[in-house]
Amino acid sequence: xLLLAFDTATPAVTAAxxxxxxxxxxxxxxxxxxxxxxxxxxxxxxxxxxxxxxxxEAGARxxxxxxxxxxxxxxxxxxxxxxxxxxxxxxxxxxxxxxxxPTLDAVAYASGRTGPFIAASDARRKExxxxxxxxxxxxxxxxxxxxxxxxxxxxxxVIGHGAALYPAELGGGAVDASAFEPLYPSAPALGExxxxxxxxxxxxxxxxxxxxxxxxxVEPSAPxxxxxxxx
Amino acid sequence: MSRDDLPLVLGIETSCDETGVGLVRGCTxxxxxxxxxxxxxxxxxxxxxxxxxxAHLEAMVPTVRxxxxxxxxxxxxxxxVAVTAGPGLAGALLVGVSAxxxxxxxxDVPLYGVNHLVGHVAVDQLEHGPLPKPAVALxxxxxxxSLLLVEDLATRVRSLGDTVDDAAGEAYxxxxxxxxLPYPGGPPIDRAAREGDPGAIRFPRGKWGDxxxxxxxxxxxxxxARWVEDAGRAGEDLPVSDIAAGFQESVxxxxxxxAVDACVDNGVEHLVISGGVAANSRLRALAEERCxxxxxxxxxxxxxxxxDNGAMIGALGAEVVAAGLPPSRLDLATDTSLxxxxxxxx
Numbered sequence: 001x002l003l004l005a006f007d008t009a010t011p012a013v014t015a016a017x018x019x020x021x022x023x024x025x026x027x028x029x030x031x032x033x034x035x036x037x038x039x040x041x042x043x044x045x046x047x048x049x050x051x052x053x054x055x056x057e058a059g060a061r062x063x064x065x066x067x068x069x070x071x072x073x074x075x076x077x078x079x080x081x082x083x084x085x086x087x088x089x090x091x092x093x094x095x096x097x098x099x100x101x102p103t104l105d106a107v108a109y110a111s112g113r114t115g116p117f118i119a120a121s122d123a124r125r126k127e128x129x130x131x132x133x134x135x136x137x138x139x140x141x142x143x144x145x146x147x148x149x150x151x152x153x154x155x156x157x158v159i160g161h162g163a164a165l166y167p168a169e170l171g172g173g174a175v176d177a178s179a180f181e182p183l184y185p186s187a188p189a190l191g192e193x194x195x196x197x198x199x200x201x202x203x204x205x206x207x208x209x210x211x212x213x214x215x216x217x218v219e220p221s222a223p224x225x226x227x228x229x230x231x
Numbered sequence: 232m233s234r235d236d237l238p239l240v241l242g243i244e245t246s247c248d249e250t251g252v253g254l255v256r257g258c259t260x261x262x263x264x265x266x267x268x269x270x271x272x273x274x275x276x277x278x279x280x281x282x283x284x285x286a287h288l289e290a291m292v293p294t295v296r297x298x299x300x301x302x303x304x305x306x307x308x309x310x311x312v313a314v315t316a317g318p319g320l321a322g323a324l325l326v327g328v329s330a331x332x333x334x335x336x337x338x339d340v341p342l343y344g345v346n347h348l349v350g351h352v353a354v355d356q357l358e359h360g361p362l363p364k365p366a367v368a369l370x371x372x373x374x375x376x377s378l379l380l381v382e383d384l385a386t387r388v389r390s391l392g393d394t395v396d397d398a399a400g401e402a403y404x405x406x407x408x409x410x411x412l413p414y415p416g417g418p419p420i421d422r423a424a425r426e427g428d429p430g431a432i433r434f435p436r437g438k439w440g441d442x443x444x445x446x447x448x449x450x451x452x453x454x455x456a457r458w459v460e461d462a463g464r465a466g467e468d469l470p471v472s473d474i475a476a477g478f479q480e481s482v483x484x485x486x487x488x489x490a491v492d493a494c495v496d497n498g499v500e501h502l503v504i505s506g507g508v509a510a511n512s513r514l515r516a517l518a519e520e521r522c523x524x525x526x527x528x529x530x531x532x533x534x535x536x537x538x539d540n541g542a543m544i545g546a547l548g549a550e551v552v553a554a555g556l557p558p559s560r561l562d563l564a565t566d567t568s569l570x571x572x573x574x575x576x577x
Contacts, residue, residue, distance in 0.1 A: 043325075044325045044329060044564065045562045047332075048329075048332040048561040049561045049562050052561055062336060062337050077322070078284070078321065081284060081288050085325075085329035086329045086330070086332065088288075088330070089292060089295075089329070089330040090333040090336070092292045092296070092306075093306050093338055094337050215281035215282045215285065217275050217279040217281070218275070219274055219275055220275065223456065225460065
């Protein structure tokens with residue numbers, strides 16, 4: 001069984017095809033092909049060729065894909081929607097189910113950590129998206145958006161791009177940036193996590209974007225006076 | 232080639248606040264559907280890009296499905312996908328282009344990134360048949376006011392003139408707000424103007440007789456604002472109908488005069504008026520009058536096809552396929568200011 005996975009909710013564009021043999025359990029899951037690049041401004045250009053390439057590299061065709069898993073953020077909205085629009089449309093055209101995986105869960109899973117930690121990503125506007133984990137595959141709370149100084153780390157290590165951006169607030173004194181890795185989600189981690197959960201009979205989340213903020217929009221005030229321009 | 236041999240083109244439009252999908256074969260519209268987020272923008276007095284982008288993502292697949300149902304088609308019947316690559320709002324365009332790439336990849340058919348503005352002209356073919364060559368097109372909407380010389384929809388479109396400041400539809404929205412009328416401003420001003428005297432208040436005509444095909448509406452909007460403030464200061468009741476009629480007359484007078492001049496000056500016998508403002512009753516009436524005087528044949532698509540929709544993108548896609556132009560690559564980029572001279576995005 002083949003699962004196509006991708007995430008565009010961070011500066012990374014990452015795509016992978018994960019597979020399990022017929023009748024295989026969660027432990028038989030592996031990644032057949034993967035590609036990643038980091039370019040925060042070109043998600044819309046990079047994702048479709050990345051999908052085409054990983055499917056070909058896996059020796060498959062899109063018609064062979066049985067499930068799609070997509071990172072649902074939170075993350076910068078424009079990039080996030082590139083992934084979701086692609087996933088929803090591919091799933092519709094191929095007639096296969098589409099699943100959502102929180103992007104921070106994919107960062108956490110890729111860390112392989114066995115003890116508690118926090119994963120954080122860049123939320124822009126001097127804020128981070130963050131969540132607590134008991135281990136790499138177990139999130140223990142809701143994902144939140146806060147200023148780095150307001151994140152109660154409780155002394156836990158913090159990983160992800162959010163920690164690397166704000167080492168003073170979140171780094172716990174780490175001087176080596178490798179302490180924060182992985183910085184970005186990887187599609188192999190996202191895909192393997194999703195496929196293992198599916199094979200274990202677990203429900204995945206729906207492919208709905210996690211925005212965590214309302215759109216910035218203010219209702220207009222009274223029209224500007226033009227009288228002062230009068231001759 | 233018989234009509235059924237022509238490719239079935241799936242057109243996708245998400246440049247502003249309408250998620251539009253149309254299925255087109257040649258000059259025939261087989262089915263279309265539009266999901267609009269206009270009500271979510273109304274209280275902000277204009278389109279909020281982030282609100283529009285969120286709505287596009289939610290509406291995208293359901294709108295494709297409804298359009299396919301109306302056309303009695305299955306996804307596997309689609310021969311090509313066309314999508315608005317620009318101009319438009321960046322985040323909004325990206326939703327449609329991402330979806331279009333996915334459908335094209337999954338259905339294994341070619342993808343064409345096309346120009347929203349040229350789509351507004353191409354849509355007329357779905358109503359009135361093949362467009363005579365050459366034709367002049369006046370595009371008037373909330374985001375655009377352009378005069379085009381269209382020699383070939385797929386390959387040769389020239390810009391004759393443009394607004395130098397506000398789009399005509401934008402002026403309608405701003406004046407509606409000054410008059411306490413709802414957003415979008417076009418329909419309520421059109422309604423109010425029917426009760427008013429267009430000659431009661433004479434507002435200025437921007438760039439009137441300046442020898443160009445360009446437009447300007449920001450001075451007109453300021454003149455209305457000044458009139459409204461003066462009336463308020465004098466404690467007078469606002470003659471909303473007369474202001475609406477005077478404002479509308481100024482807009483449509485300049486639009487129709489320059490459009491007809493562009494036809495006459497270029498020896499062109501066909502004028503297409505399209506875009507959301509083409510639904511305006513006074514614009515249609517005055518354009519008919521002036522075209523008849525000048526011996527120009529006027530083509531205005533029905534209002535549903537004038538506003539943003541997917542059928543227009545399917546119609547242009549069908550032209551681009553018929554012209555044998557090369558498909559877009561999967562790394563097709565959106566272009567928020569794609570020039571009208573490029574019917575097919577580079």
